[in-house]
Amino acid sequence: MTQSLTYDPVRTIQDTVRHPHRTLAGELVRWSAYAFRLDWKYTPEHCRILARWYELRDDAVPEDPNDPETWGRSFRHESGTLRCLKGWGDPAMASVCTLEFVGPCRLVGFRADGSPIGGPPAESWVQVFATAALQNVNTMSAFSTIFSQAAIDRYAIKLGQEVCYASQTDTDGRQCRLEAKPGTGFWPQSGTPAWTPDPYPDPSGTASPRTFRNRPPCGARSAGSATCSPAWTPRADWPWSSSERSRS
Secondary structure, eight states, X not given: OOOOOOOOOOOSSOSOOOOGGGBSHHHHHHHHHHHXXXXXXXXXXXXXXXXXXXXXXXXXXXXXXXXXXXXXXXBSOSEEEEEESTTTHHHHHHHHHHHHHHSOOEEEEEOTTSOEEEEXXXXXXXXXXXXXXXXXXXXXXXXXXXXXXXXXXXXXXXXXXXXXXXXXXXXXXXXXXXXXXXXXXXXXXEOGGGOOOTTSOOTTTTHHHHHHHTOOSSOOEEEEEEEHHHHTOOOSSSOSOHHHHHHO
């Protein structure tokens, strides 16, 4: 008789969420029903991950579009890593790129019942990083196919292989930008097991952490995805990858 094996997931934080009034996830999931293609469905696990990523601080206040010091400061988490089976993270991170690109991903107020109100960021600039330029293909391909036609028309989205543009019609029509190269803003990171700190040479992988540490106070956040199989393999020459540091 063959006995099945059961493995417990490795978690940095518990798989729980706070009260719906303490996260913007509800606003974003409702928006995705309009902005994403009809066959896109968030799983319950996706929703819990979004609830934690967009969890608000206890002292969160609405952002002031004229004050960069308030941008993104309402969130509890500044960075995070999504550890998952290979291929699972690309569509999930592509959806978060979409939310940050033109979605209501910033706290702009509270309703009378205390629930948060989401609105577009004052400046939308999303970068997709990987250990090599070609490694961005999966995330960028998922991103380019996730939009509904209604969202493409409303936001005047122009999809490209490396750079995408949109016009934020929910505010004043300012331009939104998503690109697969270094900069500041929101950073989904792919292949973080191979990302190493300075002085290890990695022209693609080291640019984001270094820029993130030295970024201006614009409320930038970074999220990474790592496959389970190679993520914790010890290496003598790269003793501390980005994934290993986020796990410890």
